[in-house]
Amino acid sequence: MTLLDFTILAAKVVLVMSVLLSTVPILVWVERRGSAFIQDRLGPNLVGPFGLLQPLADVVKFLFKEDPIPIAAHRFLFPLAPLCSLVPAAVTFAAIPFGDTIDLWGKTITLQIADINVGLLYIVAFGSLGIYGILLAGWSSNNKYSILGALRSSAQMISYEVALGASLIGPLMVYGTFSLREMVHLQASHWGILLQPVAFITFFISAFAECNRLPFDLPEGEAELVAGFHTEYGSMKFALFFMAEYLHMITISALTVTLFFGGWQLIPGLVPLAQWIGVATYPTSIGLSLLQVFSFTLKIGFFLWLFIWIRWTFPRFRYDQLMSFGWKILIPVALGNIFLTTLAIYLKWI
Amino acid sequence: MIPINHLAVFMMLGFALILGLGLLGLSALLGRVKPDPRKLSTYECGVPPSGSPRNRYSIKFYLIAIFFLIFDIEIAFLFPWALIVKSQIPLGPMVIGEMFLFIALLLVGYFYIWKKGALDWNS
Numbered sequence: 001m002t003l004l005d006f007t008i009l010a011a012k013v014v015l016v017m018s019v020l021l022s023t024v025p026i027l028v029w030v031e032r033r034g035s036a037f038i039q040d041r042l043g044p045n046l047v048g049p050f051g052l053l054q055p056l057a058d059v060v061k062f063l064f065k066e067d068p069i070p071i072a073a074h075r076f077l078f079p080l081a082p083l084c085s086l087v088p089a090a091v092t093f094a095a096i097p098f099g100d101t102i103d104l105w106g107k108t109i110t111l112q113i114a115d116i117n118v119g120l121l122y123i124v125a126f127g128s129l130g131i132y133g134i135l136l137a138g139w140s141s142n143n144k145y146s147i148l149g150a151l152r153s154s155a156q157m158i159s160y161e162v163a164l165g166a167s168l169i170g171p172l173m174v175y176g177t178f179s180l181r182e183m184v185h186l187q188a189s190h191w192g193i194l195l196q197p198v199a200f201i202t203f204f205i206s207a208f209a210e211c212n213r214l215p216f217d218l219p220e221g222e223a224e225l226v227a228g229f230h231t232e233y234g235s236m237k238f239a240l241f242f243m244a245e246y247l248h249m250i251t252i253s254a255l256t257v258t259l260f261f262g263g264w265q266l267i268p269g270l271v272p273l274a275q276w277i278g279v280a281t282y283p284t285s286i287g288l289s290l291l292q293v294f295s296f297t298l299k300i301g302f303f304l305w306l307f308i309w310i311r312w313t314f315p316r317f318r319y320d321q322l323m324s325f326g327w328k329i330l331i332p333v334a335l336g337n338i339f340l341t342t343l344a345i346y347l348k349w350i
Numbered sequence: 351m352i353p354i355n356h357l358a359v360f361m362m363l364g365f366a367l368i369l370g371l372g373l374l375g376l377s378a379l380l381g382r383v384k385p386d387p388r389k390l391s392t393y394e395c396g397v398p399p400s401g402s403p404r405n406r407y408s409i410k411f412y413l414i415a416i417f418f419l420i421f422d423i424e425i426a427f428l429f430p431w432a433l434i435v436k437s438q439i440p441l442g443p444m445v446i447g448e449m450f451l452f453i454a455l456l457l458v459g460y461f462y463i464w465k466k467g468a469l470d471w472n473s
Contacts, residue, residue: 009354013361021369063373067381072392072399083370090366094359114358121429122359143392144403155411158418165425172432231393236377240370320471323414327469331421331460335453338428342446345436 004107012113020093024246025055027304034305035312059239067235070141077140082233082240085133089247092126095119096254097181098296099264102289111264111293112181119180120168123255127210130248131157134212134229137241141232149228152319153212159326160209160216163202166334170199170341171259174350184263191262195350198337200260202330207252209326212245214311216322253303254296261299264292413468424456 029044029052036043044051069078096119099111116122131154138150174195175183183192193200209216225231230241257263270291279287317325344350352360392399431449438445463469 005354009358010361013358013365017362017365017369063377063380065377065381066383067377068385068390070392071387071390079374083367083374086370087363087366090369091359091362094362113362114355116355116359139404141392142403144394144399147403147407151407151411155414158422159414162418162421162425165422166428169425169428169432172429173435176433176436178433226393226395235381236373240373323471324469327417328464335457338432338453339450342435342450346439346443346446 008107008109009113012109016093016098016113017090020090020247020250021243023250024243025059027246027249027308028055028058028242030305031308031311034308038309038312062236062239065235067237070143070232072142073232074140074142077136078232079237081133081137081140082237082244083133084136085130085244086240086247088126088129088133089244089251092123092251093247093254095122095180096251096258097184097263098254099289099292102286104286110181111289115179115181118178120172120178120183123180123251124165124168127248127251128157128161130244133241133244137233138229141229143232145225145227145231146229149225149231153229156209156216156322156326157212159323160206160330163326163330163334164206164210166331167199167202167206167337168259169334170196170337173338173341173345180258180263184258184265187262187265191260191265193260196260196337196341198333198340200256202334202337203259204256206326206330207256208307208310209322211248211252211307213249213307215314215317217311217316249304249307250300253300253307256303257296257299264296266291267295267298270295410471417463417468420459421456424453427452 032054033043033045033051035041044054047053047057069075094113095116097110097112097115101108101110103109114122134153134157135150138146138148138153141147171183171192172178174192175186177183177186230238233241274287274291279291341350392403394400428449431445435445435449
């Protein structure tokens, strides 16, 4: 490995992390304004044009707030919990390919931080590490609401983890590889959802539960548990939990796009449009690489909006409904999908 | 020599750690400190907290954790099989039969816990 390789890698890490972290405040803004429009309110509209600077004001506020640790809380584990939530959420994105390759300074650069040959396993493993943060937060707060929220959360996340894993088997059988980059290449002619529609539905539902988003936000359940596992948290510690949730959403959307919607494969109709504007789109041109990244971003943006849309449209599950839905409907459907996929492969349909 | 892909993951980890620690440190530096016994007491809707929160909890959570272990190990075994099944099918249907037998064994247990009512949260 030369110094140039190392520099490119460092630049990629810094660039991707900066984009990820600056997406979080934008998402927060979209969520607040979007929910306001859904509920026929105005939403934050005073700080900057259309309230665009509201997240920035929030960051300043978070930084200057007092950051107390309750007397009953564990002195060491209480501040550690938000870190345990944030770090896995931020690291998971590393295996996602956000473009094919780009030729710069005579070098071919892969548009992916780490092209791991077991990329899917890496994402599943790191994605489920976030539960330790929630569990630690709930236990170390020494608060009844927190521990109830954490217990609910862990039971919910491990239940839907089974469904999530089972719904990944179908796409794996079709693609025959763990590498996300190869999966995207295999979707050049048709997107994965055409071959695995059932897997997409079960995957997306369990992904919602993994992100603790409404209608699966029982760990917080503010009507019954105050704020669930982060009741005792304030200031920047609370903000870290918040960031972790949004980063998790971004990664899950990216994984959905990569598995089922062609990843960075161009959105149909984009090439004629680019040529009409005058962007060169011959293979290995910079224009084509940028179009790929643009397609990928657009697809992720759609799913992020879907997350927000669903959150402000559906009511929350009851806990027994949540558990019976996960165990009695999602898991059988996901297992049934494995049977169907096997049959289809055996009969050479796919 | 560490492979470049692994190095990338470690760099990501380092970046995330520095970011988290930095933000926490910054807010600890900038935030005002004015402790108050009532502010630092455990929040319980304004009344003094009664009893310990680390109490006994429902056995259902424990049961779910046990089921998770069994089912997730099953899924973990399915992963490598799913990788090779497409390329192995020309060698004969045995690769499918063996795995379906494995899943069928799990399904027996699955219907057993369902019938026993272990998946119901109302009972």
